[in-house]
Amino acid sequence: MANTFRDAISSLKRSPLLAGLSSLMVGMALFVVGLFSLVTHNLRLGLSSVEERVEVVAYLRDNLRQVDLDAALETLETLPGVEEVRYFSKPEALERAIRDLPEIAEVSTDLEANPFPASLEVRFLPEGRTTETVEAVVAAAETLPAVEDVRYGREWVERLFFLRRIGGFTALILGVAFATVATLIIGTAIRIAVFARREEIYIMRLVGARDGLIWRPFLLEGAVTGLLGGILAILFTWLTHQAVYQLLFELEWIPMSWVWAGLGTGILFGIVASNLAVRRYLKEV
């Protein structure tokens, strides 16, 4: 292995320009994927913060019995996808109304009775933020004796979830397209690097070098090229992130797991592309 590593490093040193250009091409290809990841990640974060606001409000009847309230709470809390159910009494409802709408404060003193109903607000777990789960909760709430009316902004929720599906689908298609283009570019870059050394491969075969001895340095070289490309891509993506963050608007950096995945992808592509290219030239002798 030490010999393989030494061979790979010495061959990279022999043609530093080619190795550098290959790494740069790999880096640029993965940079496109990095930018796409940055945009996708931030769109997902934006969408998630909106999705957190998805809630179902069950307005309760006046003169509610405690036993019905307890039953309603228990029923709703045990439904799949529900994160929490919070009870707001009539005085709390009035208090919130006054806080949110100052003009109500002016007329509230004239009110003979509190017109705001008590309510149960249902919030959802991230995996429970689907049309089906929300509608199941609404249907369950409507059957409860304590509940008089249920509101959840059906149209808004449906649009939000539709937007998420479209976003996910578009991200998948674009992601696959970018990854394919990156794969082709990386493959070409490394094949050019191997092509430039096809005469070496030929002579190795000619004089009786074992396949493994020919293969391993090229695979390691491909891995190093892919790794350098991955590092360059992360650097370019980070610089872009910093520029946007400083000059335009706040932008979250991509999760570290994505960064490792990018590096791993670079290395993997490097190895696979080298393998394919070397295999081709090995067949010639």
Add this chain to the structure above:
Amino acid sequence: MIKLLNVTKEFPRTGPALTGVSLHVPKGAFVFLTGHSGSGKTTTLRLIHMSDRPTDGEVRVSGFSSIRTSRREVWKVRRRVGFVFQDFRLLPGRSALDNVAFALEVTGTNKQEIRPRAQRLLSQVGLAVKSGSQIHELSGGEQQRVAIARALASEPLVLLADEPTGNLDERATRGIMDLFWEINAMGMAVLMATHDLELIRTYPGARVLELDQGELVYDSSQKPGSG
């Protein structure tokens, strides 16, 4: 040491290159393989080197059979068979010493031994003083000497040469031929493909095989009264 047993080689696009060729090259022989362009000389050498496999028949080289030797084992054959080309096939941008050292390195020679051995091989082919020269600084004859030194790196039993003097002038040709004879005198078989009949006539002691349209039509060792 080298046996071709009823060997036929056909290529998908161009058809048969060799048809039913049988021949035997014993240890230490010096053999010219002649014939017109396209007669099958290069194909024969490639089959012996196991760069190609016969469509039919069998090639045996130093105990290895083309039928039983897998692609993964072919390196064992290549270390017993040196190969020299008309166009030298040296690595440009490297010195003569580096070209020979490369062959030693990739065939697993101990690191400490590589450069002294490469230097000895270059001395053997008469290029000791030019070992540090870059390939482009050498003449055609000198480049062919480097290629021969490289071919000798694995201490083969036979040296295959495909038109090795085709790109050389008369003087360089004579020098290279003398070198081949010296190598042969040390016990290594030499099988040289050439269409240069004048060259063959200059060395009457060598055995001559002639191919014509893929068939072996002449073997000087089969002549009445000859070896």
